[in-house]
Amino acid sequence: MLANIRTGAIKGIEGFEVSVEVDIAPGLPSLSVVGLPDIEVRESKDRVTAAVRNSGFDFPSKRITVNLGPAELRKSGTHFDLPIALGILAASDQLSANATQKLSRFLVLGELALDGSLRPCAGVLPMLISCKKLNKTAVIPPQNVLEGQVSAAPFITPHTLRELVDYLEERIDETAVKIQFIPQEETAPQTELDFSDVKGQALAKRALEIAAAGGHNVLMIGLPGTGKSMLAKRFPGILPPLTQEEALEITKIYSICNLMGKSKLLTQRPFRDPHHTISDVALIGGGSNPRPGEVSLAHNGVLFLDEFAEFSRSSLEVLREPLENGQVTISRAKETVSYPARFTLVAAMNPCPCGNLGNPLKPCTCTPMQINRYKSRISGPLLDRIDLTVNLNPVKYTDWNKHSEGETSAQIRERVLKAREIQRKRFAGTTTTANAFMTPAQLKAFCPLPPGADTILEAAMRKFGLSARSLDKILKTARTIADLEGSENIETKHLIEVMQYRPLDRKGVADV
Missing domain, CATH: 3.40.50.300 (P-loop containing nucleotide triphosphate hydrolases)
Structure with missing residues (x-):
């Protein structure tokens, strides 16, 4: 089974779209990531494995291949965790056809903790600006909500992998995964240097x-x-x-x-x-x-x-x-x-x-x-x-x-x-x-x-x-x-x- 999830990456200070392709095939259990991933991305397989299991899903005991395209550009960052996890769930038929179709409208960013909760990641703002140009809604960790507000791109902020899946399956509504507007926090006045x-x-x-x-x-x-x-x-x-x-x-x-x-x-x-x-x-x-x-x-x-x-x-x-x-x-x-x-x-x-x-x-x-x-x-x-x-x-x-x-x-x-x-x-x-x-x-x-x-x-x-x-x-x-x-x-x-x-x-x- 093959699944395709959209996420982002950064070159310089500009974001660009990345396709996370997940293929599950018979063979010895393994998870390999290709497409010029750096060490942070290669380590994601251990975080994703634990997060999927601890969120109440089955982790397939098959050969799993994850391709990050375009393959000629280097990929770095921990925000690939969430799209890889969703790709595995979609490719293993743990998401319904309706949820998978709904997921195609999103650009997914987020680091996963071992318990399946979302953690903040770096570089969200430039990727969200590119997401706005692509006319997609973003999925970002709640801790990155301020950057979401700056970008003016549409976004949702689920707290966990399970919560995001429940939203895609329409078991909960959008209010549960969307933080309301947060005003700019006033910066403390600096010591007056005159x-x-x-x-x-x-x-x-x-x-x-x-x-x-x-x-x-x-x-x-x-x-x-x-x-x-x-x-x-x-x-x-x-x-x-x-x-x-x-x-x-x-x-x-x-x-x-x-x-x-x-x-x-x-x-x-x-x-x-x-x-x-x-x-x-x-x-x-x-x-x-x-x-x-x-x-x-x-x-x-x-x-x-x-x-x-x-x-x-x-x-x-x-x-x-x-x-x-x-x-x-x-x-x-x-x-x-x-x-x-x-x-x-x-x-x-x-x-x-x-x-x-x-x-x-x-x-x-x-x-x-x-x-x-x-x-x-x-x-x-x-x-x-x-x-x-x-x-x-x-x-x-x-x-x-x-x-x-x-x-x-x-x-x-x-x-x-x-x-x-x-x-x-x-x-x-x-x-x-x-x-x-x-x-x-x-x-x-x-x-x-x-x-x-x-x-x-x-x-x-x-x-x-x-x-x-x-x-x-x-x-x-x-x-x-x-x-x-x-x-x-x-x-x-x-x-x-x-x-x-x-x-x-x-x-x-x-x-x-």
């Missing part, structure tokens, strides 16, 4: 304001205790809110990684701050069964790399592709997947291993070789992809002891939102969302040089060895500064201000 808490460092605050307004990458270099981490942690507080499309895209990534928590839709820009001991795969994504890494989890948000020069050289070099293209492509022998990774990089580092290079009160104990080795971990091509570099000086006592507060995050954010609104109108009808992501054609159209700027840029290019990419970034950053001022055109003063934030072009990283 820019007014940071004493001094006006230049660094200005650089972060520009970065937030245009989506630019920032590197902060300074002695320990100058406020680099404080500034970075307050940076998300001045970013614009997520659009509906951005929130859905982030939620899909977190759904794949099973990091949804109790939220049905992520509404805050992610802030990821991995430790400098992170591996290349954990940072960029990948593995034998590719999964998104930290750069994708920071999509549409912030990736904060503290102790920038302490990361391994190989880990830092893998950042070059997402910083340039806004996505990560991972190639394996049998498949290639892409994950979005359009984030704002905020990096912080000390000037040397001991942290005292340039400190007038504490002598540096590092040798020139140690300093060069420390800073050489950050390659020229990587630095070329960072728009703003700012040096933080030690905070003066008079600044630290000031009773008057500086600008608040709300005041800075107001200017950022106005600049972003200008960019939204400028790039309407395109995929560009901020100045930092302008295409060459947009750069030419929206960043005309002011009179006399040719001479300044040519002299800077010749004297400091600027690359063409550096010049493009200077123009994009100047465009953002002009937007913050509400200026229609880039002016010479905007270009001059940008030059303040590119000390590495003037000195080289080993000399900062």
